[in-house]
Amino acid sequence: MTHRPYTPWLFLLPGLAVCLMFTIFPFLNMIVLAFTDASALGGGQFTGADNFVRMAQDPKFWVAARNSLLYMVCVVPPLVLLPLLIAVLAQKIVPGIGIFRTAFFTPVIASAVVVGLIWTWLLDSRGLVNSVVEALGGTRIPFLTDSTLLLISSMVVTVWRGLGYYMVIYLAALANVPKDLHEAAMVDGAGPVRRFWSVTVPALRPTMVLIAALSAVNGFRVFSEIYLLSGGTGGPGGASTTMVMLIQSVGRGLTGEVGYASALSFVLFVILLGLLLITLKLNRREDQL
Amino acid sequence: MKLALRYAGLLAILAISIGPFLWQFATSIKGPNEDVFVPDFIPDDPTFGNYAAVADVVPVWSFALNSLAVASVNVLTNCVGAAMAGYALARLRFRGRRFAAVIFAGSILVPFEAILISLFLVMRGLGLTNTLTGVVLPGSIAALNVLLLRNAFLALPAEVEEAAIIDGANAWQRFTRLALPSVKGTLVVVALFSFMFSWDDFLWPLVVLSDQEKYTLTIGLAYLQGTFVQNQRLVAAGTIIAVLPLILLFLLLQKHFFRGVGEGAIKG
Numbered sequence: 001m002t003h004r005p006y007t008p009w010l011f012l013l014p015g016l017a018v019c020l021m022f023t024i025f026p027f028l029n030m031i032v033l034a035f036t037d038a039s040a041l042g043g044g045q046f047t048g049a050d051n052f053v054r055m056a057q058d059p060k061f062w063v064a065a066r067n068s069l070l071y072m073v074c075v076v077p078p079l080v081l082l083p084l085l086i087a088v089l090a091q092k093i094v095p096g097i098g099i100f101r102t103a104f105f106t107p108v109i110a111s112a113v114v115v116g117l118i119w120t121w122l123l124d125s126r127g128l129v130n131s132v133v134e135a136l137g138g139t140r141i142p143f144l145t146d147s148t149l150l151l152i153s154s155m156v157v158t159v160w161r162g163l164g165y166y167m168v169i170y171l172a173a174l175a176n177v178p179k180d181l182h183e184a185a186m187v188d189g190a191g192p193v194r195r196f197w198s199v200t201v202p203a204l205r206p207t208m209v210l211i212a213a214l215s216a217v218n219g220f221r222v223f224s225e226i227y228l229l230s231g232g233t234g235g236p237g238g239a240s241t242t243m244v245m246l247i248q249s250v251g252r253g254l255t256g257e258v259g260y261a262s263a264l265s266f267v268l269f270v271i272l273l274g275l276l277l278i279t280l281k282l283n284r285r286e287d288q289l
Numbered sequence: 290m291k292l293a294l295r296y297a298g299l300l301a302i303l304a305i306s307i308g309p310f311l312w313q314f315a316t317s318i319k320g321p322n323e324d325v326f327v328p329d330f331i332p333d334d335p336t337f338g339n340y341a342a343v344a345d346v347v348p349v350w351s352f353a354l355n356s357l358a359v360a361s362v363n364v365l366t367n368c369v370g371a372a373m374a375g376y377a378l379a380r381l382r383f384r385g386r387r388f389a390a391v392i393f394a395g396s397i398l399v400p401f402e403a404i405l406i407s408l409f410l411v412m413r414g415l416g417l418t419n420t421l422t423g424v425v426l427p428g429s430i431a432a433l434n435v436l437l438l439r440n441a442f443l444a445l446p447a448e449v450e451e452a453a454i455i456d457g458a459n460a461w462q463r464f465t466r467l468a469l470p471s472v473k474g475t476l477v478v479v480a481l482f483s484f485m486f487s488w489d490d491f492l493w494p495l496v497v498l499s500d501q502e503k504y505t506l507t508i509g510l511a512y513l514q515g516t517f518v519q520n521q522r523l524v525a526a527g528t529i530i531a532v533l534p535l536i537l538l539f540l541l542l543q544k545h546f547f548r549g550v551g552e553g554a555i556k557g
Binding site for chain 2: 002003005007008009011012014015016018019020021022023024025026027029030033086089090092094097100102103104105106107109110111112113114116117118119120121122124126127128131132135160163164165168169172217221223224227228231232243244247248251252256258261262265266268269272273276
Protein backbone atom coordinates (compact mmCIF):
# COMPACT_ATOMS: atom_id res chain seq x y z
CA MET A 1 0.00 0.00 0.00
CA THR A 2 1.50 3.33 -1.02
CA HIS A 3 -0.95 5.51 0.89
CA ARG A 4 -3.74 5.39 3.45
CA PRO A 5 -7.24 4.98 2.00
CA TYR A 6 -8.32 8.51 2.95
CA THR A 7 -5.18 10.23 1.65
CA PRO A 8 -6.49 10.81 -1.92
CA TRP A 9 -9.62 12.44 -0.51
CA LEU A 10 -7.50 14.88 1.49
CA PHE A 11 -5.79 15.88 -1.77
CA LEU A 12 -9.15 16.23 -3.50
CA LEU A 13 -11.01 17.95 -0.68
CA PRO A 14 -10.43 21.64 -1.57
CA GLY A 15 -11.02 21.16 -5.29
CA LEU A 16 -14.10 18.99 -4.86
CA ALA A 17 -15.55 21.31 -2.23
CA VAL A 18 -15.22 24.35 -4.53
CA CYS A 19 -16.69 22.56 -7.55
CA LEU A 20 -19.57 21.01 -5.60
CA MET A 21 -20.50 24.16 -3.67
CA PHE A 22 -19.99 26.77 -6.38
CA THR A 23 -20.80 24.91 -9.60
CA ILE A 24 -22.65 21.62 -9.19
CA PHE A 25 -24.99 22.67 -6.37
CA PRO A 26 -25.93 26.05 -7.93
CA PHE A 27 -26.49 24.25 -11.22
CA LEU A 28 -28.92 21.71 -9.72
CA ASN A 29 -30.56 24.44 -7.67
CA MET A 30 -31.03 26.54 -10.81
CA ILE A 31 -32.99 23.70 -12.41
CA VAL A 32 -35.23 23.35 -9.34
CA LEU A 33 -35.77 27.13 -9.03
CA ALA A 34 -36.75 27.32 -12.70
CA PHE A 35 -40.02 25.61 -11.75
CA THR A 36 -40.83 27.92 -8.82
CA ASP A 37 -41.84 31.54 -8.29
CA ALA A 38 -38.91 32.20 -5.93
CA SER A 39 -38.01 35.85 -5.37
CA ALA A 40 -34.85 37.55 -4.13
CA LEU A 41 -36.26 37.43 -0.60
CA GLY A 42 -36.43 33.65 -0.69
CA GLY A 43 -39.33 31.22 -0.45
CA GLY A 44 -41.07 30.30 -3.64
CA GLN A 45 -43.81 27.84 -4.46
CA PHE A 46 -43.59 25.11 -7.04
CA THR A 47 -45.42 26.48 -10.05
CA GLY A 48 -44.81 23.82 -12.68
CA ALA A 49 -44.08 25.19 -16.12
CA ASP A 50 -45.52 28.65 -15.42
CA ASN A 51 -42.17 30.39 -15.90
CA PHE A 52 -41.77 28.84 -19.33
CA VAL A 53 -45.31 29.79 -20.35
CA ARG A 54 -44.57 33.34 -19.24
CA MET A 55 -41.33 33.29 -21.19
CA ALA A 56 -43.11 32.29 -24.39
CA GLN A 57 -45.34 35.37 -23.98
CA ASP A 58 -42.55 37.73 -22.87
CA PRO A 59 -41.45 40.01 -25.74
CA LYS A 60 -38.23 40.80 -23.81
CA PHE A 61 -37.26 37.13 -23.93
CA TRP A 62 -37.80 36.93 -27.68
CA VAL A 63 -35.78 40.10 -28.27
CA ALA A 64 -32.92 38.77 -26.13
CA ALA A 65 -33.01 35.29 -27.66
CA ARG A 66 -33.12 36.73 -31.17
CA ASN A 67 -30.19 39.06 -30.45
CA SER A 68 -28.03 36.33 -28.92
CA LEU A 69 -28.80 34.00 -31.80
CA LEU A 70 -28.13 36.72 -34.37
CA TYR A 71 -24.91 37.55 -32.56
CA MET A 72 -23.78 33.94 -32.71
CA VAL A 73 -24.64 33.53 -36.40
CA CYS A 74 -22.87 36.76 -37.38
CA VAL A 75 -19.61 36.43 -35.44
CA VAL A 76 -18.83 32.82 -36.38
CA PRO A 77 -17.93 33.24 -40.10
CA PRO A 78 -15.51 36.18 -39.57
CA LEU A 79 -13.99 34.48 -36.52
CA VAL A 80 -13.36 31.30 -38.49
CA LEU A 81 -11.99 33.00 -41.62
CA LEU A 82 -10.14 36.19 -40.62
CA PRO A 83 -7.80 34.62 -38.02
CA LEU A 84 -6.94 31.94 -40.59
CA LEU A 85 -5.91 34.59 -43.12
CA ILE A 86 -3.88 36.38 -40.45
CA ALA A 87 -2.23 33.10 -39.42
CA VAL A 88 -1.26 32.37 -43.02
CA LEU A 89 0.23 35.86 -43.20
CA ALA A 90 2.06 35.52 -39.87
CA GLN A 91 3.12 31.90 -40.38
CA LYS A 92 6.30 32.48 -42.35
CA ILE A 93 9.31 33.37 -40.22
CA VAL A 94 10.39 36.78 -41.52
CA PRO A 95 12.43 39.40 -39.61
CA GLY A 96 10.30 41.01 -36.90
CA ILE A 97 7.55 38.37 -37.02
CA GLY A 98 7.68 37.94 -33.24
CA ILE A 99 6.75 41.58 -32.75
CA PHE A 100 3.81 41.23 -35.13
CA ARG A 101 2.49 38.08 -33.44
CA THR A 102 2.81 39.69 -30.00
CA ALA A 103 0.95 42.78 -31.17
CA PHE A 104 -1.83 40.71 -32.76
CA PHE A 105 -2.38 38.89 -29.45
CA THR A 106 -2.56 42.04 -27.31
CA PRO A 107 -6.36 42.55 -27.58
CA VAL A 108 -6.84 39.04 -26.15
CA ILE A 109 -5.22 39.84 -22.81
CA ALA A 110 -7.13 43.10 -22.29
CA SER A 111 -10.31 42.69 -20.28
CA ALA A 112 -13.72 42.98 -21.87
CA VAL A 113 -14.18 46.16 -19.89
CA VAL A 114 -11.00 47.79 -21.18
CA VAL A 115 -11.86 46.75 -24.72
CA GLY A 116 -15.44 47.96 -24.28
CA LEU A 117 -14.34 51.37 -23.01
CA ILE A 118 -11.73 51.80 -25.73
CA TRP A 119 -14.30 51.09 -28.44
CA THR A 120 -17.01 53.19 -26.79
CA TRP A 121 -14.60 56.09 -27.18
CA LEU A 122 -13.59 55.14 -30.74
CA LEU A 123 -17.23 54.83 -31.85
CA ASP A 124 -18.50 57.87 -29.93
CA SER A 125 -20.66 60.24 -31.97
CA ARG A 126 -17.64 62.57 -32.06
CA GLY A 127 -15.02 59.82 -31.72
CA LEU A 128 -12.08 58.88 -33.91
CA VAL A 129 -14.04 56.70 -36.35
CA ASN A 130 -16.64 59.39 -36.95
CA SER A 131 -13.91 62.02 -37.39
CA VAL A 132 -12.47 59.91 -40.17
CA VAL A 133 -15.94 59.39 -41.67
CA GLU A 134 -16.52 63.14 -41.65
CA ALA A 135 -13.08 63.86 -43.10
CA LEU A 136 -13.97 61.53 -45.97
CA GLY A 137 -17.09 63.56 -46.61
CA GLY A 138 -19.63 61.33 -44.86
CA THR A 139 -22.04 62.16 -42.07
CA ARG A 140 -21.64 60.93 -38.49
CA ILE A 141 -22.86 57.39 -37.93
CA PRO A 142 -24.84 56.68 -34.72
CA PHE A 143 -22.82 53.53 -33.89
CA LEU A 144 -23.90 53.39 -30.24
CA THR A 145 -27.34 54.97 -30.24
CA ASP A 146 -29.11 52.99 -32.95
CA SER A 147 -30.11 49.52 -31.74
CA THR A 148 -29.11 47.67 -34.93
CA LEU A 149 -25.84 49.55 -35.32
CA LEU A 150 -25.11 48.95 -31.63
CA LEU A 151 -25.40 45.20 -32.16
CA ILE A 152 -23.19 45.35 -35.25
CA SER A 153 -20.61 47.53 -33.46
CA SER A 154 -20.54 45.06 -30.60
CA MET A 155 -20.02 42.16 -33.01
CA VAL A 156 -17.09 44.03 -34.57
CA VAL A 157 -15.57 44.42 -31.10
CA THR A 158 -16.06 40.71 -30.36
CA VAL A 159 -14.39 39.76 -33.65
CA TRP A 160 -11.54 42.23 -33.05
CA ARG A 161 -10.94 40.73 -29.61
CA GLY A 162 -10.93 37.15 -30.93
CA LEU A 163 -8.58 37.57 -33.91
CA GLY A 164 -5.32 37.06 -32.01
CA TYR A 165 -6.56 34.17 -29.91
CA TYR A 166 -7.79 32.09 -32.83
CA MET A 167 -4.71 33.09 -34.85
CA VAL A 168 -2.53 31.34 -32.27
CA ILE A 169 -4.65 28.18 -32.55
CA TYR A 170 -4.39 28.31 -36.35
CA LEU A 171 -0.61 28.89 -36.21
CA ALA A 172 -0.22 25.68 -34.21
CA ALA A 173 -2.41 23.79 -36.68
CA LEU A 174 -0.63 25.24 -39.73
CA ALA A 175 2.70 23.99 -38.40
CA ASN A 176 1.27 20.46 -38.69
CA VAL A 177 0.22 20.71 -42.35
CA PRO A 178 2.66 18.47 -44.26
CA LYS A 179 5.03 20.54 -46.40
CA ASP A 180 5.10 18.02 -49.26
CA LEU A 181 1.38 18.66 -49.93
CA HIS A 182 2.21 22.28 -50.72
CA GLU A 183 5.25 21.29 -52.75
CA ALA A 184 3.27 18.78 -54.79
CA ALA A 185 0.62 21.42 -55.49
CA MET A 186 3.32 23.87 -56.54
CA VAL A 187 4.79 21.32 -58.93
CA ASP A 188 1.30 20.98 -60.41
CA GLY A 189 1.36 24.73 -61.00
CA ALA A 190 -1.09 25.83 -58.30
CA GLY A 191 -0.74 29.48 -57.26
CA PRO A 192 -0.92 30.69 -53.65
CA VAL A 193 -4.69 31.31 -53.71
CA ARG A 194 -5.38 27.89 -55.24
CA ARG A 195 -3.09 26.21 -52.69
CA PHE A 196 -4.85 28.02 -49.84
CA TRP A 197 -8.23 26.58 -50.86
CA SER A 198 -7.10 23.12 -52.00
CA VAL A 199 -4.35 22.33 -49.47
CA THR A 200 -4.51 24.56 -46.39
CA VAL A 201 -8.27 24.72 -45.87
CA PRO A 202 -8.94 20.95 -46.17
CA ALA A 203 -6.00 20.17 -43.87
CA LEU A 204 -7.31 22.61 -41.26
CA ARG A 205 -10.95 21.53 -41.37
CA PRO A 206 -10.98 19.99 -37.84
CA THR A 207 -9.44 23.19 -36.40
CA MET A 208 -12.01 25.27 -38.23
CA VAL A 209 -14.85 23.20 -36.76
CA LEU A 210 -13.36 23.63 -33.29
CA ILE A 211 -13.08 27.39 -33.72
CA ALA A 212 -16.60 27.61 -35.14
CA ALA A 213 -17.88 25.81 -32.04
CA LEU A 214 -15.88 27.91 -29.58
CA SER A 215 -16.87 31.18 -31.19
CA ALA A 216 -20.53 30.12 -31.49
CA VAL A 217 -20.76 29.29 -27.78
CA ASN A 218 -19.02 32.52 -26.83
CA GLY A 219 -21.13 34.51 -29.26
CA PHE A 220 -24.33 33.24 -27.70
CA ARG A 221 -23.01 34.05 -24.20
CA VAL A 222 -22.14 37.66 -25.09
CA PHE A 223 -22.55 40.11 -22.23
CA SER A 224 -19.69 42.51 -21.50
CA GLU A 225 -19.24 44.06 -24.94
CA ILE A 226 -22.86 45.00 -25.40
CA TYR A 227 -23.27 45.98 -21.74
CA LEU A 228 -20.38 48.45 -21.98
CA LEU A 229 -21.09 49.82 -25.45
CA SER A 230 -24.66 50.56 -24.36
CA GLY A 231 -23.60 51.96 -20.98
CA GLY A 232 -25.42 49.14 -19.19
CA THR A 233 -28.80 49.84 -20.78
CA GLY A 234 -28.97 47.26 -23.56
CA GLY A 235 -29.47 49.95 -26.18
CA PRO A 236 -32.40 52.29 -26.81
CA GLY A 237 -35.48 50.79 -25.17
CA GLY A 238 -33.46 47.67 -24.35
CA ALA A 239 -33.73 46.59 -27.99
CA SER A 240 -30.15 45.28 -28.05
CA THR A 241 -30.40 43.17 -24.88
CA THR A 242 -28.93 39.67 -25.00
CA MET A 243 -29.83 36.52 -23.05
CA VAL A 244 -27.16 36.95 -20.38
CA MET A 245 -28.02 40.63 -19.96
CA LEU A 246 -31.66 39.68 -19.49
CA ILE A 247 -30.83 37.00 -16.90
CA GLN A 248 -28.64 39.47 -15.07
CA SER A 249 -31.24 42.23 -15.02
CA VAL A 250 -34.20 39.97 -14.14
CA GLY A 251 -32.51 38.04 -11.34
CA ARG A 252 -30.43 40.69 -9.65
CA GLY A 253 -31.13 43.03 -6.75
CA LEU A 254 -33.85 43.26 -4.17
CA THR A 255 -36.64 42.95 -6.72
CA GLY A 256 -34.92 40.02 -8.45
CA GLU A 257 -37.27 37.38 -9.81
CA VAL A 258 -35.07 34.39 -9.04
CA GLY A 259 -37.51 31.79 -10.34
CA TYR A 260 -37.98 33.43 -13.72
CA ALA A 261 -34.25 34.21 -14.05
CA SER A 262 -33.53 30.54 -13.36
CA ALA A 263 -35.93 29.47 -16.08
CA LEU A 264 -34.11 31.81 -18.49
CA SER A 265 -30.79 30.35 -17.32
CA PHE A 266 -32.11 26.87 -17.94
CA VAL A 267 -33.01 27.77 -21.53
CA LEU A 268 -29.54 29.30 -21.99
CA PHE A 269 -27.95 26.12 -20.69
CA VAL A 270 -30.02 23.86 -22.97
CA ILE A 271 -29.11 25.92 -26.05
CA LEU A 272 -25.38 25.90 -25.18
CA LEU A 273 -25.50 22.16 -24.50
CA GLY A 274 -27.19 21.68 -27.87
CA LEU A 275 -24.38 23.60 -29.58
CA LEU A 276 -21.82 21.44 -27.81
CA LEU A 277 -23.51 18.20 -28.86
CA ILE A 278 -23.73 19.37 -32.49
CA THR A 279 -19.99 20.11 -32.40
CA LEU A 280 -19.15 16.70 -30.97
CA LYS A 281 -21.22 15.07 -33.68
CA LEU A 282 -19.53 17.11 -36.42
CA ASN A 283 -16.13 16.23 -34.98
CA ARG A 284 -16.94 12.55 -34.96
CA ARG A 285 -18.02 12.73 -38.59
CA GLU A 286 -14.70 14.46 -39.36
CA ASP A 287 -12.84 11.60 -37.75
CA GLN A 288 -14.63 9.05 -39.89
CA LEU A 289 -13.87 10.80 -43.17
CA MET B 290 7.85 41.97 -54.05
CA LYS B 291 6.00 39.12 -52.38
CA LEU B 292 7.78 39.95 -49.14
CA ALA B 293 6.74 43.59 -49.45
CA LEU B 294 3.11 42.50 -49.83
CA ARG B 295 3.40 40.29 -46.76
CA TYR B 296 4.79 43.17 -44.70
CA ALA B 297 2.07 45.48 -45.98
CA GLY B 298 -0.54 43.00 -44.77
CA LEU B 299 1.20 42.50 -41.43
CA LEU B 300 1.45 46.25 -40.87
CA ALA B 301 -2.23 46.74 -41.69
CA ILE B 302 -3.23 44.16 -39.08
CA LEU B 303 -0.75 45.64 -36.63
CA ALA B 304 -2.50 48.99 -36.98
CA ILE B 305 -5.91 47.38 -36.41
CA SER B 306 -4.70 45.41 -33.37
CA ILE B 307 -2.87 48.07 -31.41
CA GLY B 308 -4.17 51.29 -32.97
CA PRO B 309 -7.14 51.43 -30.55
CA PHE B 310 -4.80 51.03 -27.55
CA LEU B 311 -2.53 53.80 -28.85
CA TRP B 312 -5.50 56.11 -29.38
CA GLN B 313 -6.64 55.47 -25.80
CA PHE B 314 -3.14 56.17 -24.52
CA ALA B 315 -2.89 59.35 -26.60
CA THR B 316 -6.22 60.52 -25.16
CA SER B 317 -5.03 59.79 -21.63
CA ILE B 318 -2.03 62.12 -21.90
CA LYS B 319 -3.80 65.06 -23.50
CA GLY B 320 -3.92 68.19 -21.37
CA PRO B 321 -7.14 69.95 -20.32
CA ASN B 322 -6.74 72.60 -23.02
CA GLU B 323 -6.35 70.16 -25.87
CA ASP B 324 -9.39 69.12 -27.91
CA VAL B 325 -9.70 65.32 -27.45
CA PHE B 326 -12.06 65.03 -30.41
CA VAL B 327 -9.41 66.05 -32.93
CA PRO B 328 -7.94 62.87 -34.46
CA ASP B 329 -4.39 63.58 -33.40
CA PHE B 330 -2.32 60.70 -32.03
CA ILE B 331 0.50 62.92 -30.77
CA PRO B 332 -0.54 65.44 -28.10
CA ASP B 333 0.86 68.97 -28.32
CA ASP B 334 1.54 69.16 -24.63
CA PRO B 335 1.64 65.61 -23.17
CA THR B 336 0.89 65.30 -19.45
CA PHE B 337 0.42 62.49 -16.96
CA GLY B 338 -1.82 64.73 -14.89
CA ASN B 339 -4.93 62.72 -15.83
CA TYR B 340 -3.53 59.69 -14.01
CA ALA B 341 -3.48 61.69 -10.80
CA ALA B 342 -6.79 63.40 -11.58
CA VAL B 343 -8.70 60.16 -12.12
CA ALA B 344 -7.91 59.22 -8.50
CA ASP B 345 -9.70 62.37 -7.31
CA VAL B 346 -12.89 61.26 -9.06
CA VAL B 347 -12.95 57.57 -8.11
CA PRO B 348 -10.55 55.69 -5.79
CA VAL B 349 -8.87 54.04 -8.75
CA TRP B 350 -5.79 52.92 -6.79
CA SER B 351 -7.89 51.17 -4.17
CA PHE B 352 -9.84 49.48 -7.02
CA ALA B 353 -6.49 48.35 -8.41
CA LEU B 354 -5.45 47.08 -4.99
CA ASN B 355 -8.71 45.11 -4.68
CA SER B 356 -8.13 43.59 -8.13
CA LEU B 357 -4.55 42.74 -7.23
CA ALA B 358 -5.65 41.06 -3.97
CA VAL B 359 -8.37 39.04 -5.70
CA ALA B 360 -6.07 38.01 -8.56
CA SER B 361 -3.16 37.04 -6.29
CA VAL B 362 -5.30 34.87 -4.05
CA ASN B 363 -6.84 33.32 -7.14
CA VAL B 364 -3.39 32.38 -8.46
CA LEU B 365 -2.39 30.82 -5.15
CA THR B 366 -5.58 28.80 -4.60
CA ASN B 367 -5.65 27.58 -8.19
CA CYS B 368 -2.02 26.49 -8.24
CA VAL B 369 -2.19 24.69 -4.90
CA GLY B 370 -5.74 23.34 -4.97
CA ALA B 371 -5.78 22.27 -8.61
CA ALA B 372 -2.34 20.66 -8.33
CA MET B 373 -3.40 18.64 -5.28
CA ALA B 374 -6.58 17.41 -6.94
CA GLY B 375 -4.81 16.80 -10.25
CA TYR B 376 -2.13 14.78 -8.51
CA ALA B 377 -4.64 12.55 -6.75
CA LEU B 378 -6.52 11.91 -10.00
CA ALA B 379 -3.37 11.12 -11.96
CA ARG B 380 -1.10 9.40 -9.47
CA LEU B 381 -3.06 7.79 -6.64
CA ARG B 382 -5.20 4.67 -6.94
CA PHE B 383 -8.37 4.63 -4.91
CA ARG B 384 -12.06 3.81 -5.04
CA GLY B 385 -14.17 6.72 -6.22
CA ARG B 386 -11.54 8.18 -8.53
CA ARG B 387 -13.92 8.02 -11.48
CA PHE B 388 -16.59 9.75 -9.44
CA ALA B 389 -14.22 12.61 -8.60
CA ALA B 390 -13.15 12.92 -12.25
CA VAL B 391 -16.79 13.13 -13.33
CA ILE B 392 -17.47 15.97 -10.87
CA PHE B 393 -14.60 18.00 -12.34
CA ALA B 394 -15.48 17.21 -15.96
CA GLY B 395 -19.12 18.07 -15.29
CA SER B 396 -18.14 21.38 -13.73
CA ILE B 397 -16.32 22.37 -16.91
CA LEU B 398 -19.48 21.83 -18.94
CA VAL B 399 -21.61 24.17 -16.82
CA PRO B 400 -21.59 27.64 -18.40
CA PHE B 401 -20.97 30.25 -15.72
CA GLU B 402 -23.76 32.51 -17.01
CA ALA B 403 -26.34 29.77 -16.39
CA ILE B 404 -25.56 29.56 -12.65
CA LEU B 405 -24.99 33.27 -12.12
CA ILE B 406 -28.20 33.97 -10.18
CA SER B 407 -28.16 30.70 -8.30
CA LEU B 408 -24.52 31.23 -7.31
CA PHE B 409 -25.44 34.64 -5.96
CA LEU B 410 -27.99 32.93 -3.68
CA VAL B 411 -25.28 30.56 -2.40
CA MET B 412 -23.04 33.52 -1.60
CA ARG B 413 -25.89 35.26 0.18
CA GLY B 414 -26.53 32.11 2.20
CA LEU B 415 -22.88 32.13 3.23
CA GLY B 416 -23.09 35.85 4.06
CA LEU B 417 -20.34 36.60 1.56
CA THR B 418 -22.07 38.97 -0.86
CA ASN B 419 -20.35 42.32 -1.17
CA THR B 420 -17.03 40.87 0.03
CA LEU B 421 -13.83 40.21 -1.87
CA THR B 422 -13.91 36.64 -0.51
CA GLY B 423 -17.19 36.22 -2.34
CA VAL B 424 -15.55 37.46 -5.54
CA VAL B 425 -12.66 34.96 -5.26
CA LEU B 426 -14.38 31.79 -4.08
CA PRO B 427 -16.28 30.52 -7.15
CA GLY B 428 -13.17 30.53 -9.38
CA SER B 429 -10.68 29.70 -6.64
CA ILE B 430 -10.08 26.17 -7.90
CA ALA B 431 -11.18 25.91 -11.52
CA ALA B 432 -12.04 22.42 -12.73
CA LEU B 433 -10.28 23.17 -16.01
CA ASN B 434 -7.02 23.72 -14.11
CA VAL B 435 -7.50 20.45 -12.24
CA LEU B 436 -7.71 18.61 -15.54
CA LEU B 437 -4.76 20.51 -17.06
CA LEU B 438 -2.58 19.53 -14.09
CA ARG B 439 -3.92 15.99 -14.04
CA ASN B 440 -2.74 15.64 -17.66
CA ALA B 441 0.66 17.09 -16.75
CA PHE B 442 1.08 14.63 -13.85
CA LEU B 443 -0.05 11.72 -16.03
CA ALA B 444 2.76 12.48 -18.47
CA LEU B 445 5.45 12.00 -15.80
CA PRO B 446 7.34 8.67 -15.91
CA ALA B 447 6.32 6.21 -13.16
CA GLU B 448 9.82 4.97 -12.29
CA VAL B 449 10.96 7.96 -10.26
CA GLU B 450 8.00 7.76 -7.96
CA GLU B 451 8.31 4.01 -7.58
CA ALA B 452 11.86 4.51 -6.34
CA ALA B 453 10.62 7.11 -3.86
CA ILE B 454 7.92 4.71 -2.61
CA ILE B 455 10.60 2.10 -1.92
CA ASP B 456 12.57 4.76 -0.03
CA GLY B 457 9.51 5.24 2.16
CA ALA B 458 8.31 8.63 0.92
CA ASN B 459 4.62 9.22 1.65
CA ALA B 460 2.14 10.63 -0.86
CA TRP B 461 2.50 14.24 0.31
CA GLN B 462 6.32 14.08 0.11
CA ARG B 463 6.18 12.56 -3.37
CA PHE B 464 3.74 15.29 -4.41
CA THR B 465 5.70 18.26 -3.10
CA ARG B 466 9.26 17.08 -3.77
CA LEU B 467 8.98 15.03 -6.96
CA ALA B 468 5.78 15.70 -8.85
CA LEU B 469 5.27 19.45 -8.37
CA PRO B 470 8.76 20.53 -9.55
CA SER B 471 8.29 18.42 -12.69
CA VAL B 472 5.15 20.25 -13.83
CA LYS B 473 6.49 23.78 -13.41
CA GLY B 474 5.64 24.69 -17.02
CA THR B 475 1.95 23.85 -16.59
CA LEU B 476 1.90 25.58 -13.21
CA VAL B 477 3.15 28.79 -14.83
CA VAL B 478 0.37 28.55 -17.41
CA VAL B 479 -2.23 27.97 -14.69
CA ALA B 480 -0.89 30.87 -12.63
CA LEU B 481 -0.81 33.23 -15.58
CA PHE B 482 -4.32 32.49 -16.79
CA SER B 483 -5.75 32.50 -13.26
CA PHE B 484 -4.31 35.97 -12.81
CA MET B 485 -5.62 37.17 -16.13
CA PHE B 486 -9.14 35.79 -15.66
CA SER B 487 -9.43 37.22 -12.23
CA TRP B 488 -8.04 40.62 -13.19
CA ASP B 489 -10.30 40.79 -16.26
CA ASP B 490 -13.48 39.32 -14.77
CA PHE B 491 -16.52 41.57 -15.01
CA LEU B 492 -19.85 39.75 -14.75
CA TRP B 493 -19.38 38.07 -11.36
CA PRO B 494 -17.92 41.06 -9.45
CA LEU B 495 -20.68 43.18 -10.99
CA VAL B 496 -23.32 40.88 -9.53
CA VAL B 497 -21.76 40.12 -6.15
CA LEU B 498 -20.34 43.52 -5.14
CA SER B 499 -22.48 46.53 -4.25
CA ASP B 500 -20.31 48.99 -2.27
CA GLN B 501 -17.98 51.23 -4.21
CA GLU B 502 -15.14 50.69 -1.75
CA LYS B 503 -15.12 46.96 -2.56
CA TYR B 504 -15.07 47.46 -6.35
CA THR B 505 -12.43 45.79 -8.46
CA LEU B 506 -10.89 47.72 -11.35
CA THR B 507 -13.21 46.38 -14.03
CA ILE B 508 -16.47 47.38 -12.38
CA GLY B 509 -14.85 50.52 -11.03
CA LEU B 510 -14.07 51.54 -14.61
CA ALA B 511 -17.56 50.74 -15.87
CA TYR B 512 -18.85 52.92 -13.02
CA LEU B 513 -16.39 55.69 -13.91
CA GLN B 514 -17.62 55.68 -17.49
CA GLY B 515 -21.23 55.93 -16.36
CA THR B 516 -20.61 58.88 -14.06
CA PHE B 517 -17.96 61.02 -15.69
CA VAL B 518 -18.28 60.21 -19.32
CA GLN B 519 -17.82 63.87 -20.21
CA ASN B 520 -14.09 63.72 -19.41
CA GLN B 521 -12.68 61.13 -21.77
CA ARG B 522 -9.11 61.85 -20.62
CA LEU B 523 -9.87 60.41 -17.18
CA VAL B 524 -11.67 57.33 -18.50
CA ALA B 525 -8.73 56.75 -20.85
CA ALA B 526 -6.23 57.07 -17.99
CA GLY B 527 -8.28 54.56 -15.99
CA THR B 528 -8.29 52.03 -18.82
CA ILE B 529 -4.54 52.32 -19.27
CA ILE B 530 -4.06 51.71 -15.53
CA ALA B 531 -6.19 48.57 -15.89
CA VAL B 532 -4.48 47.16 -18.96
CA LEU B 533 -0.83 48.11 -18.42
CA PRO B 534 0.02 45.44 -15.80
CA LEU B 535 -1.32 42.71 -18.09
CA ILE B 536 0.54 44.03 -21.12
CA LEU B 537 3.81 44.04 -19.14
CA LEU B 538 3.13 40.52 -17.83
CA PHE B 539 2.37 39.39 -21.37
CA LEU B 540 5.53 40.93 -22.83
CA LEU B 541 7.63 39.22 -20.16
CA LEU B 542 5.97 35.81 -20.37
CA GLN B 543 4.49 35.64 -23.86
CA LYS B 544 5.89 32.19 -24.54
CA HIS B 545 3.74 30.82 -21.72
CA PHE B 546 0.64 32.69 -22.95
CA PHE B 547 0.93 31.07 -26.37
CA ARG B 548 1.57 27.70 -24.74
CA GLY B 549 -1.50 28.18 -22.58
CA VAL B 550 -3.70 28.75 -25.62
CA GLY B 551 -2.23 25.58 -27.15
CA GLU B 552 -3.08 23.53 -24.08
CA GLY B 553 -6.60 24.92 -23.94
CA ALA B 554 -6.16 26.95 -20.78
CA ILE B 555 -8.74 29.45 -22.04
CA LYS B 556 -12.21 28.21 -22.63
CA GLY B 557 -12.32 30.69 -25.52
